[in-house]
Amino acid sequence: MQALTKRAQAVDRKPMTLMERLYLPAIVKGMAITFGHIFKKKPTVRYPEEKRPFSPVFRGLHVLNRDEEGRERCTACGLCAVACPAEAITMEAAERLPGEENLYREEKYAARYEINMLRCIFCGLCEEACPKDAIYLSETFAPANYARKGFIYGKDDLLIPDPKTEPEAYAKAKGERN
Amino acid sequence: MSEQLFKVTIDNITIEVPPGTTILNAARKIGGDVAPPAMCYYSKLEGSGGKCRTCLVEVSKGSEKDPRPMPKLVASCRTTVMDGMEVKNITSERVVDARAGVVEFLLLNHPLDCPICDQAGECHLQDLSYEHGKEATRYEFQRRTFQKHDLGPYIQLHMTRCILCYRCVFTADQLTKKREHGVLDRGDHSEIATLIEKSLDNDFIGNIIDVCPVGALTDKTFRFKNRVWFLKPMDAHRDCPTCSGKVTLWNRGDEVYRVTARKDEWGEVEEWICNTCRFEKKKTSDWVIEGPRLINRHSVISQGHYAGSVGTVIPTETFKAVNDGRQPRLLMDIHDISEVNQTGTSLSAIERPAHSTDFNSKKA
Numbered sequence: 001m002q003a004l005t006k007r008a009q010a011v012d013r014k015p016m017t018l019m020e021r022l023y024l025p026a027i028v029k030g031m032a033i034t035f036g037h038i039f040k041k042k043p044t045v046r047y048p049e050e051k052r053p054f055s056p057v058f059r060g061l062h063v064l065n066r067d068e069e070g071r072e073r074c075t076a077c078g079l080c081a082v083a084c085p086a087e088a089i090t091m092e093a094a095e096r097l098p099g100e101e102n103l104y105r106e107e108k109y110a111a112r113y114e115i116n117m118l119r120c121i122f123c124g125l126c127e128e129a130c131p132k133d134a135i136y137l138s139e140t141f142a143p144a145n146y147a148r149k150g151f152i153y154g155k156d157d158l159l160i161p162d163p164k165t166e167p168e169a170y171a172k173a174k175g176e177r178n
Numbered sequence: 179m180s181e182q183l184f185k186v187t188i189d190n191i192t193i194e195v196p197p198g199t200t201i202l203n204a205a206r207k208i209g210g211d212v213a214p215p216a217m218c219y220y221s222k223l224e225g226s227g228g229k230c231r232t233c234l235v236e237v238s239k240g241s242e243k244d245p246r247p248m249p250k251l252v253a254s255c256r257t258t259v260m261d262g263m264e265v266k267n268i269t270s271e272r273v274v275d276a277r278a279g280v281v282e283f284l285l286l287n288h289p290l291d292c293p294i295c296d297q298a299g300e301c302h303l304q305d306l307s308y309e310h311g312k313e314a315t316r317y318e319f320q321r322r323t324f325q326k327h328d329l330g331p332y333i334q335l336h337m338t339r340c341i342l343c344y345r346c347v348f349t350a351d352q353l354t355k356k357r358e359h360g361v362l363d364r365g366d367h368s369e370i371a372t373l374i375e376k377s378l379d380n381d382f383i384g385n386i387i388d389v390c391p392v393g394a395l396t397d398k399t400f401r402f403k404n405r406v407w408f409l410k411p412m413d414a415h416r417d418c419p420t421c422s423g424k425v426t427l428w429n430r431g432d433e434v435y436r437v438t439a440r441k442d443e444w445g446e447v448e449e450w451i452c453n454t455c456r457f458e459k460k461k462t463s464d465w466v467i468e469g470p471r472l473i474n475r476h477s478v479i480s481q482g483h484y485a486g487s488v489g490t491v492i493p494t495e496t497f498k499a500v501n502d503g504r505q506p507r508l509l510m511d512i513h514d515i516s517e518v519n520q521t522g523t524s525l526s527a528i529e530r531p532a533h534s535t536d537f538n539s540k541k542a
């Protein structure tokens with residue numbers, strides 16, 4: 001029967017040749033490959049000291065962005081929550097009071113914003129849905145935790161540091177891509 | 179006089195309507211995509227229509243007796259049908275093109291702040307602009323701005339979003355004894371306002387929120403509380419001494435976030451409701467719930483309402499039956515940890531928009 005793919009191959013049951021029966025040449029060949037690796041470049045990365053660069057499309061832990069003046073960009077429009085296929089995002093909105101203009105960019109803001117990292121599948125649809133450039137998937141992982149309750153990320157976990165008061169922390173959280 | 183019916187063909191569909199019917203109403207009788215959109219016309223309000231020009235149609239044959247086509251596109255809400263008239267709505271490229279232009283004109287001064295606006299999701303202008311692919315703007319200049327007016331504790335006015343359809347003016351004229359708001363000034367400066375700060379407090383004035391096609395007039399008691407597509411619309415009624423009491427409740431869980439009148443497929447209210455029903459009865463116990471409101475499947479409001487059931491019948495729990503009466507072990511109850519949508523506290527109970535003072539974090 002004609003094979004459908006080239007992957008299926010009949011087992012070769014021919015008797016071994018003299019070269020194969022001699023045994024030692026095959027051992028030497030195999031050892032040459034093994035010891036050859038000693039002189040090759042090591043692919044191992046010594047992790048905590050040395051880190052691999054992230055791929056340009058890597059989607060990690062979410063950050064809630066601020067604008068140049070340090071005001072929160074999120075207006076709690078709910079588009080990330082509606083786009084989220086895992087239904088991980090919930091929020092509650094509030095109206096900005098007079099005197100809070102330096103905290104929130106728009107009249108309405110997210111008073112509470114939560115991402116359930118147990119549900120999140122890091123698909124990045126929230127980032128794509130956001131009309132205000134408020135949510136980004138950064139270049140960090142969600143850290144491990146012993147308890148499930150540690151995976152409910154509130155605003156205090158997600159908000160990016162203020163670029164005016166902590167510019168270094170802000171730049172670090174923002175990453176190199178954005 | 180014997181009632182003679184006029185034959186009118188709209189988009190190649192023929193229908194017989196009584197004389198005096200407008201093209202728009204004839205098209206609505208056919209229904210579906212044939213009906214032109216309307217931003218200012220409101221069938222329940224006498225004298226409305228003729229302002230927004232979104233209902234433009236092409237009349238390719240005037241009537242049986244005078245078959246000449248009308249030279250320009252006509253506003254279908256104000257043009258009555260003639261016998262043998264042939265109308266092109268979506269089959270005419272001219273109409274589609276002109277309507278896209280009209281939408282762009284309407285959006286000239288309309289701020290694109292849908293993420294903030296409470297009307298988003300049920301806004302006719304939003305639907306219209308997306309239908310015509312005009313969701314982005316080409317306008318580069320400063321949009322008009324207005325002094326803020328306070329219309330009292332119930333109604334929030336956002337004059338920048340207004341498209342001057344006059345529906346709220348007609349509503350106040352025809353539903354209440356004395357109209358207290360109107361359109362002041364003219365041209366680019368015209369604005370909806372009360373002359374010298376006054377709050378609107380007529381018993382039926384809340385209906386101007388429902389008739390507003392955009393987010394210019396919104397419910398202050400619902401302001402920023404939730405997005406409409408996260409709420410479940412439920413038909414409900416109560417014994418109201420002033421109005422019919424037939425409303426749509428917008429629920430989240432058992433919380434009533436908002437009460438509106440029931441809206442038909444053209445986005446028009448079926449029956450006017452009073453302010454007491456609309457703003458003050460925000461408890462499930464105030465209402466007799468009839469069942470989920472049927473929402474167009476393509477509307478964003480129907481997202482998250484899974485497969486036919488909008489939460490009326492709670493499915494029977496089978497876990498206990500197949501596991502010798504054992505309850506499932508909950509590894510984490512989300513309500514113990516999550517601060518959002520707490521079961522005990524209800525945002526809907528606050529009569530004004532929520533502020534930072536209402537959110538005292540339990541973690542902090």
